[in-house]
Amino acid sequence: MTTLSDVTIIGGGILGLLTARECVLAGLNVTVMDKGQMGQESSWAGGGILLPLYPWRQPDAISQLVMHSLTLYPALIQDVFSSSGIDPECVQSGMLITKNPDVQDAIAWCTQHAITHSTPPKDLVNALTTTLLNPLWLPDIRQVRNPRLLQSVREDLIQKGVQFITDCELLEVRIQQQRVTSITTSTGHYAVQSLIVATGAWTGGLWQRLFPEQTTPPPAIRPIKGQMLLFDTPPGTLSAMVLDDAHYLIPRLDGKVLAGSTVEHSDFDKSTDAETKTKLTDFARQLLPALQTCPVIKHWAGVRPGTDQGIPYIGQHPELENVSMNAGHFRNGLAMAPASAQLLVDLLLKRPLKLSAEPYHYQSVH
Ligand SMILES: Cc1cc2nc3c(=O)[nH]c(=O)nc-3n(C[C@H](O)[C@H](O)[C@H](O)COP(=O)(O)OP(=O)(O)OC[C@H]3O[C@@H](n4cnc5c(N)ncnc54)[C@H](O)[C@@H]3O)c2cc1C
Known part of the structure; x- marks a missing residue:
């Protein structure tokens, strides 16, 4: 049986990859396995709003x-861009939130977290057709272009010596004295030392299958589908991200505009449907009339790792000594990933914590 690295990470989404990066920067050798290719699931599908x-x-x-x-x-962006040559397109495009019935809470939150806020620029507002209610302009908010960030991190990790095993599904674990000693995958058996589960929306079901003998119930993570559209738009059509009620528009660096997203209970079903396409297209074209003449060129869906409150599980398995998880980031996995990865590796290596880990303990989230 092949013995894997110091750390074996299951799941090559943004959480698995950035956790791998924290481990490798701490001097550990790391293997990441994915049942498909790296970074092709929820982390690929999202909007990338930070x-x-x-x-x-x-x-x-x-x-x-x-x-x-x-x-x-x-x-992080600077490092992965310079080592991979792939620009994750992390852009400070700012965000306009058009309707804020609770504007006092919004301002208090911005003040507490030193997020600049002001009244929105006139040219941005003039490009839109919507009813404004205490609109809030957050000029410093950034976005990343998901597929490019994932490719960039993946390349960076290859250069740092991380081993990737793709098309390799974790199926079973062997447990001895409260430790996982080996795993069975779709491509073979491996001895493991430390196991990190970062399997996104699949974590709840996988946990149940892997640890049926454990008394702790599986993490309450379930698949929540989100559909997105991409408009083929000339550069300059929209200058900033716009959140209008439950939906948003995101202008990418090449000018193309994303419209998203839906929140649907699903069973790992990533199909798209015509009704949603019409709904999102109507939303986008009503809000930004300049889109009337721009065709929709892509329509896709991803499966988010949904939890009740959106708080992820970060930390050790409640019963097994060498198993941890970093999963359940629901709608904000890109926005929370760097700190989540750092927190988990700080916990594993018993380094001083930059954040309290308590809210993300298994027992706290559950
Ligand atoms: C439409 C949409 C819009 C979004 N917009 C944003 C946004 O603007 N900002 C933001 O911060 N977040 C956003 N999100 C949420 C964000 O994308 C997720 O929270 C994040 O991607 C979760 O990352 P992950 O690594 O946990 O999961 P994933 O990226 O899904 O990765 C999990 C990986 O585990 C692998 N895996 C599963 N089971 C196994 C197994 N048994 N063996 C081996 N491998 C396995 C999967 O193949 C997958 O690659 C959005 C999501 C969607 C769908």
Whole structure:
């Protein structure tokens, strides 16, 4: 049986990859396995907004990870861009939130977290057709282009010596004295030392299958589908991200505009449907009339790792000594990933913590 590295990470989404990066930077050798290719699931499908939607309505545990991630992103982007040559297109495009019935809470949150806010620029507002209610302009909010970020991190990890095993599904584990000693995958058996589960929306079901003898119930993570559209738009059509009620528009660096997203209970079904396409197209064209003449060129779906409050599980398995998880980031996995990865590896290596780990303990989230 092949013995894998110091650390074996299951799942090559943004959480698995950035956790691998933290491990390798700490001097550990790392293997990442994925049942498909690296970074092709939820992390690929998302909008890449580095801020939760209406963050002041979310639990403080989410703000803690997001705010710390925002401090880590600039160096991360610079490092992976320079080592991979792939630009993750992390752009400070700013975000306009058109309707804020709870504007006092919004302003209090911005003030607490030193997020600049002001009245929106006139040219941006003039390009839109919507009813404004206490509109809020957050000029510093950034976005990343998901597929490019994932490719960039993957290349960086290859250069750092991380081993990738693709098309390799974790199926079973062997447990001896409260430790996982080996795993069975679709491509063979491996001896493991430390196992990190970062399997996104699949984590709840996988946990149940892997650890049927454990008394702790599986993490409450379930698949929540999100559909997105891409408009073929000339550069300059939209200058900033716009959140209007439950939906948003995101202008990419090449000018193309994304419209998203839906929140649907699903069973790992990534199909798209015509009704949703019409709904999102109508939303986008009504909000930004310049899109009337721009065709929709892509329509896709991804499966988010949904939890009740959107708070992820970060930390050790409640019963098994050498198993941890980093999963359940629901709608904000890109925005929370750098801090989540750092927190988990700080816990594993018993390094000083930059954040309290308590809100993300198995027992706290569950
Ligand atoms: C439409 C949409 C819009 C979004 N917009 C945003 C946004 O603007 N900002 C933001 O921060 N977040 C956003 N998100 C959420 C974000 O994408 C997720 O929270 C994040 O991608 C979760 O990352 P992950 O690594 O946990 O999961 P994933 O990227 O899904 O990775 C999990 C990996 O585990 C692998 N895996 C599963 N089971 C096994 C197994 N048994 N063996 C081996 N491998 C396995 C899978 O193949 C997969 O590659 C959005 C999501 C969607 C779908």
